[in-house]
Amino acid sequence: MDSKKVDVNVLRDLYPNPKPSEPTATCGYCVGGTLMAYLDGITAPMVDDGQKPNWRVHYFPRVPELAEILQEANHNLPEPMAERYADFITRLNDRKRFSFAWSYLRQALEWEEGDKHF
Numbered sequence: 001m002d003s004k005k006v007d008v009n010v011l012r013d014l015y016p017n018p019k020p021s022e023p024t025a026t027c028g029y030c031v032g033g034t035l036m037a038y039l040d041g042i043t044a045p046m047v048d049d050g051q052k053p054n055w056r057v058h059y060f061p062r063v064p065e066l067a068e069i070l071q072e073a074n075h076n077l078p079e080p081m082a083e084r085y086a087d088f089i090t091r092l093n094d095r096k097r098f099s100f101a102w103s104y105l106r107q108a109l110e111w112e113e114g115d116k117h118f
Helices: 008-014 031-040 043-050 062-073 080-095 098-110
Strands: none
Touching: 008 080, 008 098, 031 043, 031 062, 031 080, 031 098, 043 098, 062 098, 080 098
């Protein structure tokens, strides 16, 4: 996949209602899932209606999957940093600390060599 510049403000506008992950969730999305849905070309109403590509189970990624998606969206982001951001985003999302999760998603998408966020 080619690196596609993603603006977190656009994601927040397009996907305004993230929710914490639930083991049975098939509809809805978390903060990290917004990036997945956006890159899949799936809108928030479609996700809320349970629509997704056949190969996608849901829009609540686990840390390794989110780390991979972060690196697809930002080729500058090294794997250890992607995993760390993915962990923070996931934990904050599931604690309903969405504002902080969005902030870390922004940092991951804008990360460049030499950044010292951690």
